[in-house]
Amino acid sequence: MKRKFVTNLILLLFLNLLIKPFWIFGIDRTVQNIVGAESYGLYFALLNFSVILNILLDLGITNYNNRNIAQHHHLLQKYLNNIVGLKFLLAIGYALVCLAAAFIVGYSQVQLHLLFFLIINQFLISFTLYLRSNISGLHLFRTDSLLSVLDRGLMIVFCSILLFTNWLNIEFSIHWFVYAQTLAYGLTALITFGIVLKHARNFKLRLDWRYVRLILKQSYPYALLILLMSFYNRIDSVMLERILPDPLGKQQAGIYAQAFRLLDAAAMFGALFAGLLLPIFSRMIKKREELGQLVQFAFLLIIVPAILVGVTANFYGLSIMHLLYHEHMEQSAPIFGILMAGFSGIATTYIFGTLLTANGSLKQLNLMAFCGMLINIGLNLLLIPKFYAAGSAYASLVTQLLTAVAQLAIATHLFKFKINYLLLLKLTGFLLFAILVAKLSLFLKSWQVGVVVLWSAGLIYAFMSRLISLKALVAILKNEQE
Template identity: 35%
Template sequence: MAQYKRELIINVTFLILANLLIKPYYIFFVERKIQNQVGTAAWGAYFTLFSLSMLPQIILDLGLTSYINQRLSGHRDQLHMIWKDTAWVKPILALIFAVIFLLICYVGGYFLTYRTWILWITLNQVLISVILFLRAYISGLGHYRLDSAFSVADKFLFILLFSLWAWTGTITSIDTFLWIQTVSLGVPLILGTAWLLMRTGISFKRLDFGQTLNILKQSLPFAGIFVLMVLYCRMEPVWIGWLRPDGAYQAGIYAAGYRLLDAANMMGFLFAGILLPMFSHTISLGDKKEYQSVFDLSWNLMISLSVLICFPIINHHTFIMAQLYTDSYPGILPILMICLIPLTINYLLSTILTAAGRVVMMNYFFLISIGVSVVGHMLLTPTMGAGGAAIVLLITQVVTSFLLSYLVEKEKLITLTGGVHLLILVKAITLGLLSGWLVSLLIDHPVLSLITHMVALLLALAWFNVLPWQALIRLIFKK
């Protein structure tokens, strides 16, 4: 039983260390520096276009990645058949995505002004999709640690290229940022393809259109997950642009705060990538005790990490924003960072539902979340701008957490009754609030206060058994 839990801990440990070294540097030094150099309005325009590309991005995948991960994890002997039926679909989907995204930008009035940016974004989205496609095979085959390495490879390469470029000049345009991103995505794509071809012996055979069409039909519900989540999670900049006369500027303000949430939220995304094949494999074996155990451990870890990240940032949000940006707008950061907790819960619950094949029902619940988001934006964003959009995001994520919890319990996948999981959540939030209050009373220096808050909160989470450190140590060092 400890096999999956140990593999989970090892991979999560690697992810945390890698992300602590790479992602914060990328977010706080690279992206933040570029935004300061190009200006809030220019970055806001880019951020709006990028968010707009997330909607037709579903065409790039059509649920294939989740389908492959779930199917291959439970039926690894079908590798060659699954590859044969899916490999040639990517170029076709990429072409369709490009046409649709370009049309959206043209109809929306963006293309003539931002043509070069739009073309770069199109290419980069295709590269990201192919990398995720390859990672689905890598993790589906059980190579979780290699998948974890690929999850940070593009950011690591981007930092190297950015550093080399910074020695010779300053990045004063979004164009330079985008072509560096293209190169940093291209290298892991080539390496991932080469590894998969050499390690598994798969090859590019003639397309069986009928079977491929059947695979696409089976994967469409998974595609629905992505498009619906984008609609209620990632469309705030688009709503701001539509509902505010100063849309680009307000989107830039939102992007400045959202950048920290996005960096922190990657932990949940990467967690889900590790858990999906594990859940799929144990569910296919009918071992409920095993995946309940993995779920319980994941709940404690993910809640602990989300609280450990969000509350120190919330408690020091004014100082952090002033250090990061020349134009500092700290007001929305606490609202956005508290979203990390329901977002983390939603990642975990949606992963177990996806692994169990309860995709269609989950999509119905996501439609409710979209309705909440639309109504919220219509009411708050026109008058409150970026702040209103942040409030809408928080409300939507909390509602989604309740909906997914109900569905998981209704489908009898995971036992949430008894209040154990809720107690862990309440304890973690309480410790986050109390530790921040005590540290603010005792320490005035912002840097020392921030570090002390994180250390004190980590110790408190371990002391009150929210973070099961003794179990983690046993699992890591168990032979």
């Protein structure tokens, strides 16, 4: 299982490093620079508004399906026949709830038009993720890896045509950005559906309500978990845009989006770990295999770069913001540092939260997520009026770290993991070493060289201290150990 995890993780990282940085820095950043912070801030707030409610599109079905298909391959056709129709019914319900909530909140006609297409996009994303859960559940990780970058690849093509050519003779706006996403997500969903049909062989669209009720009864704890986590991960920009007066709210949401974009990019790569580990953990738990080694191995693979990312953002945040944007760099830089400091918490969640999900420990996870939501909303209400976007960043940092510690504690208790004090000491030493190198690197004339020095020294330290064992990695790739 270790070898399967590492080899497929390498493929996933390669494909995502090939596609997603160009999307984030070449397309998404360019769009914000062209349309401005206020217009992009409006889009960003509406996007997060649609994301918060998108659990209504899924109700936990994707995670439940992934876990069950991984353990019982023969259920693919039976599940697919019923769930596809259910997903379309859920889409109608989601759209109605979103639009009703938008009317209650008081969105304008322009905002509602944009939100309508974002609702369509959320359905297409959710449907594709459900279809991919079948593919990864069958352990077809290479196919899933290619599909994971297909939507972004198509969006790069479509947006490049809109941004860098005059072929369509249009004036680019945030609306065209959303339309391009809709087309890319739609094509990705169609291609993914075709691949799943090939493996399901005999597909018949139907709704067996007894079977649907059974699925929903078993999946609703997953739905509640995703809803609660969506609140404390995505509500920041919505609260900024709503609490602060217009146009300050949109502007602060745009400034927050500048900093959040790189956190979101880092989280995309962290999510690759979770996507690979959920079916692997599920099968290992079913077979009662020993989990400790893989959990520690995966955790160290993600926490080492997470710490380096946090340190880099806090020492070189202003330089990075100046490189990426044309306005509000001084305001977004400290927010960037605060948000990226919380990435270690997000990285921890991707390992231990995934382990608990695979184990079906939803009661504990939901209690943790509910507390996280209350903490986040409370801190946002308290801090936004005084500190604006920085207040939201502090709320996010506190929430991510507290929920990560809670999940680590729950997993340690349930799986009877022994606390590795030597490992904790090594990680503390690694953090202090990274901070020291970052401080010294500031004396270099070029900040780019400083970042390279920081990461090079950090990775060398990680290998020399055996936080990450190079020998073990080579052995796994040579299939000398499983």
